[in-house]
Amino acid sequence: MDDPAPARSAEQRKRDVLALLEREVDLWVASASADGEAMLVPLSFVWDGARLTMSTPLASKTARNLMRAGVARVALGGTRDVVLIDGTVEAIRLGAEPELEEAHAQATGFDPRTLADEYVYLRLTPQRIQAWREDNELRGRHLMRGGAWVV
């Protein structure tokens, strides 16, 4: 393996995570059914400064899994610039929060309000955030615990 860059400070990682949340449009969402079947899909999201909101068909496995579990684990960035977020999930029906729906459409370029299929918004409140690039950053990768930044 090539020599990696020096490990970033916790403060730098937090800044990088927040910049990524502002900049990125898509993330990976893992979910599981009650009987232990894993699901993984990419979804677009909008970041409001504290929470991420995605939208997916109400009948999809991901929506059903997340609404059942009430929690989600999502990944942003590349596999060598990892941001893993665990959080609680709240389902928001279409029409319930017009400002959020507008912000989501603006940020993602797709608008579930215009589609024939019934969609649901899923709002994730981060409880735990980990961020690392190479092995030398595995230590110190926990940036948020219990919903609070550790830095």
Place this chain on the structure above:
Amino acid sequence: MDDPAPARSAEQRKRDVLALLEREVDLWVASASADGEAMLVPLSFVWDGARLTMSTPLASKTARNLMRAGVARVALGGTRDVVLIDGTVEAIRLGAEPELEEAHAQATGFDPRTLADEYVYLRLTPQRIQAWREDNELRGRHLMRGGAWVV
């Protein structure tokens, strides 16, 4: 959303998927516990032309989940160059397949044989492969079904 590139043909997508499997070092692995807790981690892998082999600590959630389920869903590439692979998983203990272990170490730059923690190799045989870039490629995204390329 910007105008996307024209949708690729199935043949082109298959070539792109195979090239990605040769080129990429890491993927995202989703797994679930028996009682429906989802897990998501990045892992390095080696592609042998037909199967992907990853390695992770035997005691990790991902190893335990995949060995229980016998199947995995992994994602390669970016969220706008998606390759999703569902497949069957076979666990291989250290020492059982020396050639595979050497190929894994060469491809990934890390060698579980040298580590204090007990690792296990997890070999994924693709059964279903989907690939798409933008919305215009959702149609025709199924490139493999039942372990056979559809093209």
